[in-house]
Amino acid sequence: xxxxxxxGVDIDAQDEALARIKGLVRSTFGRGVLSDLGSFGGLFDxxxxxxxxxxxxxxxxxxxxxxxxAFMTGRHDSVGRDLVHHCINDILVQGARPLFFLDYLxxxxxxxxxxxxxxxxxxxxCADHGMALLGGETAEMPGFYADGExxxxxxIVGIADRKSILxxxxxxxxxxxxxxxxxxxxxxxxxxxxHILFERLGLSAGDEIEELGHSVADELLAVxxxxxxxxxxxxxxxxxxxxxxxxxxxxxDNLPRILPKGLGAEIKVGTWEIPPIFRVLAKGGKVPExxxxxxxxxxxxxxxxxxxxxxxxxxxxxxxxxxxxxxxGNVVPGSGVxxxxxxxxxxxxxx
Numbered sequence: 001x002x003x004x005x006x007x008g009v010d011i012d013a014q015d016e017a018l019a020r021i022k023g024l025v026r027s028t029f030g031r032g033v034l035s036d037l038g039s040f041g042g043l044f045d046x047x048x049x050x051x052x053x054x055x056x057x058x059x060x061x062x063x064x065x066x067x068x069x070a071f072m073t074g075r076h077d078s079v080g081r082d083l084v085h086h087c088i089n090d091i092l093v094q095g096a097r098p099l100f101f102l103d104y105l106x107x108x109x110x111x112x113x114x115x116x117x118x119x120x121x122x123x124x125x126c127a128d129h130g131m132a133l134l135g136g137e138t139a140e141m142p143g144f145y146a147d148g149e150x151x152x153x154x155x156i157v158g159i160a161d162r163k164s165i166l167x168x169x170x171x172x173x174x175x176x177x178x179x180x181x182x183x184x185x186x187x188x189x190x191x192x193x194x195h196i197l198f199e200r201l202g203l204s205a206g207d208e209i210e211e212l213g214h215s216v217a218d219e220l221l222a223v224x225x226x227x228x229x230x231x232x233x234x235x236x237x238x239x240x241x242x243x244x245x246x247x248x249x250x251x252x253d254n255l256p257r258i259l260p261k262g263l264g265a266e267i268k269v270g271t272w273e274i275p276p277i278f279r280v281l282a283k284g285g286k287v288p289e290x291x292x293x294x295x296x297x298x299x300x301x302x303x304x305x306x307x308x309x310x311x312x313x314x315x316x317x318x319x320x321x322x323x324x325x326x327x328x329g330n331v332v333p334g335s336g337v338x339x340x341x342x343x344x345x346x347x348x349x350x351x
Contacts (some may be wrong), residue, residue, distance in 0.1 A: 011312040013110045014140065020116040024123035028133040032099065033136070042134030044100050046159070053162040058094035061086050062153040065190040069220045070207045071149055075315040076114050078221050079152060080121025082187050085226035086247070087156035088129055089210035089302065092228055093258070094245035095159035095166040096233055099182035103125050104153045108145035110138065114341040116278065129228050131156075137320045140225070168258045170241040176308045177255075177265060177329040180230070182301035184277055188248045190297045193220065196285035219277055227302045230321035234304070239314050242305040251336050253294060255303060271328045293339065303330060 018038075025037050034043035046054055063079050063086075070079050070223040078301055080103075088098050105115065115138060126133045145151070197203050197216055206215040206341060212219050234240050242258040278298055281287060292298065304325070306314050310325060318325040329340070 001333040009141065010110060013112055014138065017110040018138075019122070020112055022120040023291045024116075024119050025333060028123050028126040028131065029257040030130070030132055033132045033134065034120060036059050037135070039135070042100065042102065042132075044132070044134060044157075046099075047169075049099070049159050051159055051161050051193055054250065055086060055160045055162050055165060057091045057094050057158045057160055058156065059087055059090040059092065060153065060158045062151065063187055065194065066187050067150070068140050068190070068194060069205065069217060073221065074219055075217070076117035078223050079179050080118045080123075081125040082121075082224040083131050084122055084125035084129070084131075084156075085224040085244075087243040088131070088158075088226050088228050089224075090247075091156055091158040092093065092231060093166065093302075095164045095231065096160040096162065097228070098131040098156055098158045099128060100132040100290060102134055102155045103136035104139070104155075105136070105150055106139040106145065107150035108140075108142055108351065109147050109262045110140040111148070111153065114148075114150070118150075122154075125226070129187070140249075155195070161221050164235065166235075166240065166242050166258075168242050168260055171258065171260055171305050171331060172241075173263060173331055173333060174308065175241055175305050175331040176311055176327050177267070178304040178306055178311070178314060178325045179272055179328040179333070180227055180304070180323055180325050181225075181272070181301040182275075182297045182299055183225045184219060184275065185223040186297055186301060188250075189219070192285070192295055193281055193288070194215070195286075196281050201284045211280055225301050226283075230318055230323040231302070231304070233317055233321070235275075237313075239317070240304050241304055243309065244303045244305075246300050248304060250292075250294045250296055250298065251300065251303070252290075255337050258305065259331065262333065262335070263331050265329055265337045266332045267329040267339050269339050272299060272326050284304070292339075295309055301349060303328070 022037055032045045032048040034045055063083050070076050093143045123133050203216050207216050244254045246254050315325050
């Protein structure tokens with residue numbers, strides 16, 4: 001006689017994990033949530049949003065190989081926050097605010113303590129930004145993932161008023177690009193960063209890097225910044241023509257996604273200080289400059305496109321929200337992204 005547990009799936013462990021996270025999940029429920037944890041599907045009442053012409057905006061993403069750093073360090077609470085923040089930013093750039101979130105966690109052998117850490121990050125981030133963690137799935141898949149490893153994905157649904165959707169149509173020649181600082185790598189470029197730091201430079205997660213002032217693990221596990229709170233008031237005032245979340249592909253690939261045909265972006269390199277981690281990676285890996293701009297965010301997590309006449313007001317409102325925005329370029333005729341006066345003497349010119 002062979003049991004399901006002997007085949008590698010422990011239903012008791014699943015029940016324990018569910019018991020541990022119930023309170024965390026319920027803490028995110030607002031008045032729009034009509035279902036409870038354990039239902040086959042989550043229910044959300046859109047009439048509670050007060051939006052006159054509601055449009056649902058949905059997105060899905062994962063944490064990527066940043067999870068490898070969590071496995072190395074045993075620190076699993078921050079990756080849930082990364083995932084939620086990334087997904088919020090992805091719908092924010094279209095003028096939407098978040099309503100609810102669902103997660104998918106797949107692992108080889110379910111460990112309730114790790115599940116609890118991950119969900120604590122998910123639930124904490126959802127609660128911080130007024131979003132319900134409406135449901136999810138935890139899959140135990142023996143033989144598919146190594147012990148102690150898992151994959152994590154998230155699915156977000158937000159709402160926008162149809163008249164306020166940002167689709168790039170408001171962007172025009174001469175508009176300013178305003179950068180918002182990142183907290184580091186966010187959730188992109190980790191395959192290259194891990195290769196440079198752990199393989200080429202031979203560092204371990206606990207090693208201190210003088211240029212950073214803290215350990216490799218602290219740098220790589222820094223939480224992906226959420227821009228909802230500082231940016232939403234700008235959207236309500238109609239100050240933003242378009243926005244780009246600087247994720248995989250960097251500035252090079254993400255800015256063209258929001259620009260109308262016939263327009264490009266000109267970036268003025270040197271108008272912001274590139275964080276030390278990117279200098280460490282550039283020098284340690286001898287990374288070609290083109291790859292740097294296309295792999296990493298280079299210290300910019302979000303770009304706003306605004307009317308130059310509204311710059312002072314925009315920056316003032318951002319400072320009031322605790323964010324130091326900075327003009328970093330312009331919308332110009334053409335296509336793609338160009339970098340004005342690229343730093344000479346690469347990589348020492350990265351400043």
